[in-house]
Amino acid sequence: MTSDRATTLQAAFQVCDLGALTGAEIDSYYVDLSTVRSARSITSVSKRLSFLKPGQPAAILFTGHRGCGKSTELQRIKRRWELEYEVIYIKATDELDINDADYKDIYLVIVKYLTQALQSWGLNSDPALVSVFEDWFKDITQETERTKETSVSVEGKTGVGGGIASVLAMSVNLLAQIKGSEKHKRLIRESLQQGFSRLQDHTNALLKDAFSKLQTKKPNTKGFLFIFDNLDRVPPQVGEHLFLRYANQLAELHCAVIYTVPISVIYSGNNYANVFDKLNVMPMVNIYQFERGQPELGYSTDGLNAMAALVDRRVDSDRIFESRDVLLELAQLSGGHVRQLMQLLRAACLTAEGNRISSADITLVAADEQNHFERFIPSDHYPVLVEIYQNKGVLLEPAAQAMMQSMLFNITVLEYSQLDNQQAWKYINPLVRRTNAFQEALRA
Numbered sequence: 001m002t003s004d005r006a007t008t009l010q011a012a013f014q015v016c017d018l019g020a021l022t023g024a025e026i027d028s029y030y031v032d033l034s035t036v037r038s039a040r041s042i043t044s045v046s047k048r049l050s051f052l053k054p055g056q057p058a059a060i061l062f063t064g065h066r067g068c069g070k071s072t073e074l075q076r077i078k079r080r081w082e083l084e085y086e087v088i089y090i091k092a093t094d095e096l097d098i099n100d101a102d103y104k105d106i107y108l109v110i111v112k113y114l115t116q117a118l119q120s121w122g123l124n125s126d127p128a129l130v131s132v133f134e135d136w137f138k139d140i141t142q143e144t145e146r147t148k149e150t151s152v153s154v155e156g157k158t159g160v161g162g163g164i165a166s167v168l169a170m171s172v173n174l175l176a177q178i179k180g181s182e183k184h185k186r187l188i189r190e191s192l193q194q195g196f197s198r199l200q201d202h203t204n205a206l207l208k209d210a211f212s213k214l215q216t217k218k219p220n221t222k223g224f225l226f227i228f229d230n231l232d233r234v235p236p237q238v239g240e241h242l243f244l245r246y247a248n249q250l251a252e253l254h255c256a257v258i259y260t261v262p263i264s265v266i267y268s269g270n271n272y273a274n275v276f277d278k279l280n281v282m283p284m285v286n287i288y289q290f291e292r293g294q295p296e297l298g299y300s301t302d303g304l305n306a307m308a309a310l311v312d313r314r315v316d317s318d319r320i321f322e323s324r325d326v327l328l329e330l331a332q333l334s335g336g337h338v339r340q341l342m343q344l345l346r347a348a349c350l351t352a353e354g355n356r357i358s359s360a361d362i363t364l365v366a367a368d369e370q371n372h373f374e375r376f377i378p379s380d381h382y383p384v385l386v387e388i389y390q391n392k393g394v395l396l397e398p399a400a401q402a403m404m405q406s407m408l409f410n411i412t413v414l415e416y417s418q419l420d421n422q423q424a425w426k427y428i429n430p431l432v433r434r435t436n437a438f439q440e441a442l443r444a
Contacts, residue, residue: 005312005313005314005315005316006314006315006316006320007315007316007319007320008319008320008355009320009349009352009355009356009357010349011315012314012315012320012345012346012349013346013349013350015314015315016311016314016315016342016345016346016349017342017346018067018339018342018343018346019071020069020071020072020074020075020229021072021075022075026072026075026076026079028313029310029313029314030072030076030313031306031309031310031313033069033285033306035302035306035419036285036286036287036300036302036303036306036419037282037283037284037285037286037306037336037417037419038283038417038419038422040280040422041062041064041280041281041282042073042076042077042280042282044278044280045060045062045077045258045280046077046080046081048060048278049077049081049084049085049222049225049256052222052256053222054215054221054222054223055211055222055223056222056223056256057253057254057255057256057257058256058257059250059251059253059257059259059275059276060256060257060258060259060276060280061243061258061259061261061272061276061279061280062074062258062259062260062261062280062282063232063260063261063262063263063265063266063279063280063281063282064232064263064281064282064283064415065263065284065337065408065411065414065415066232066233066339066411067337067338067339067340067411068282068283068284068337068338068339069282069338070229070232070260070282071229071230073282074089074227074229074258074260075089077227077258078227081225084220084221084222085221085222085223085224085225085256086117086214086218086221086223086224086225087225087227088113088114088117088224088225088226088227089227089229090109090113090226090227090228090229091229091230092109092228092229092230092231092233092234092260093230093233095109095112095175096109096179097178097179097185098230098233098234098238099234099235099238100185100238101231101234101238101242102189102241102242103242103246103249103250104189104192104193104196104199105175105178106228106242106250107199107200107203107249107253108171108174108175108178108199109171109175110203110207110226110253110255111167111168111170111171111203111206112168112171112172112175113226114206114207114210114224115164115165115167115168115171115206116168117210118164118210118213119164119165119168121213121217123164123213123217124163124164125163125164125167125206125209125210125213126209127163129202129205129206129209130163130164130166130167132202132205133166133167133170133202133206134166134167134170136195136198136199136202137170137174139195140174140188140191140192140195141191167206174188174192196249200249200252203253204252204253204254207224207253207254207255208254210224211223211224211255222256223255223256224255224256225255225256225257225258226253226255226256226257226258227257227258228257228258228259228260229260230260231259231260231261231262232260232261232262232263233262234262235262235409236262236264236265236268236405236406236409239261239262239264239265240265240268240270243259243261243265243272243276244265244268244270244272247272247274247275247276248275251275251276261279262409263281263408263409263415264405264406264408264409266279266281267401267404267405267408268405269398269401281415281417281424283415283416283417283424284335284336284337284414284415284416285303285306285307285336285337285338286300286303286336286416286417286418286419287299287300287303287304287307287331287332287334287335287336288300288303288336288416288427290392290416290418290425292391292392292394292425293391295389295390297427299332303331303336304328304331304332305328305331307330307331307334307336307338307341308324308327308328308331310338310341310342311327311330311331311341311345319356320356320357321356321357322356322357322358322359325359326357326358326359326362329359329362330344330345330348330357330362332430333362333366333430333431334430335414335427335429335430335431336414336416337411337414337429340411340429340431343369344362344365344366344369345357347365347368347369348361348362348365351364351365366431366434369431370431370432370434370435373412373429373431373432373435374435374436374437376410377410377412377432377435377437379437380403381403381406381407381412382437382438382440382441383441383444384396384400384403384404384407385407385412385413385428385432385438385441386438386441386442386444387400388404388407388413388426388427388428389427389428389433389438389442392425392426392427393413393415393425393426393427394425404426408426411429412428412429412432413426413427413428413429414426414427414428414429
């Protein structure tokens with residue numbers, strides 16, 4: 001337990017921010033939840049990396065609800081493998097139009113980060129490889145210029161410093177143009193589509209060349225490991241576009257890549273395992289006593305205490321909460337979702353009128369969140385939510401299954417896993433269970 005835990009509501013609000021733990025924060029605030037949440041997804045990713053031979057490619061899918069703690073675990077994976085791999089961590093939200101991400105954009109991002117790494121080491125790529133990349137870029141930009149309706153400022157950008165700097169400039173420029181406007185994006189992507197096989201070949205040749213350069217710098221390296229975080233934020237239809245329709249293209253990069261995937265994609269009715277092999281799913285912290293035929297579940301003391309421990313690690317709970325029961329009430333409302341726990345706590349810090357958070361403060365905060373859910377949940381979802389509440393998500397009709405995809409994406413439904421047999425099951429977000437609309441649907 002750290003000695004500098006928050007002792008005021010203001011400090012608690014600050015220290016319970018919603019971002020992933022990084023660097024020294026992991027040492028200070030990380031809590032091992034493996035006794036209340038299956039850790040198989042995390043150990044499976046590491047085992048896969050350990051089994052790879054040097055230079056052997058792999059496309060690894062890692063999924064779970066947004067805010068369940070994936071990014072923190074990816075930061076730990078990054079730390080774990082930094083000695084054996086050249087790990088390149090990428091926030092997809094920084095590089096891509098997350099609402100319209102495309103597999104060709106991901107190739108450009110790989111080229112950008114790879115060339116940045118080579119540049120930082122003072123290394124260059126094979127001149128012949130750089131030359132073919134430059135030729136490809138000129139062809140793409142000429143095609144774009146030929147078909148453009150307005151000026152697309154991609155010309156004259158290839159010669160920035162020559163060599164690897166030139167390839168870096170190309171990728172940066174194209175990514176900027178793609179994010180810059182819908183018209184430019186459409187024109188450039190049309191050109192990239194026509195020349196994709198060349199982009200793929202050149203990117204993989206660049207990766208192969210960079211790996212040989214890396215081996216001269218680190219003889220025992222296993223190669224490059226790219227971690228694409230935040231790709232799980234793409235809308236479900238974009239997720240299906242990337243990880244189902246164009247799965248082969250994402251799997252054919254000649255390096256190790258971890259992709260975060262929207263959990264809704266795995267319920268699309270298509271078999272992602274045709275390309276990606278095993279999917280690694282990070283479930284919710286199990287705060288319930290699972291019983292499939294029992295609609296209203298009891299709580300697991302171990303699960304609630306584990307959620308409370310996440311708070312205890314950051315704040316002096318005796319000074320922040322009126323009682324331990326108030327903290328456990330917060331843990332119940334979290335549904336075992338780490339970000340929801342922190343969101344509720346931060347809101348309670350703002351709501352509390354005294355120096356400590358009371359049960360009444362928690363009730364007010366929960367009511368605000370209930371209203372939030374009630375505003376966006378379509379009315380036709382409630383009968384399905386009741387069905388999931390009653391049978392934990394099994395044997396849904398196809399239409400209901402399709403609705404459940406968006407429910408998982410919007411965290412109105414949460415996925416859990418039994419610790420003993422790893423069997424997955426679904427349950428309604430506790431904040432949704434408390435809404436008037438859900439209670440009325442339950443009585444209907």
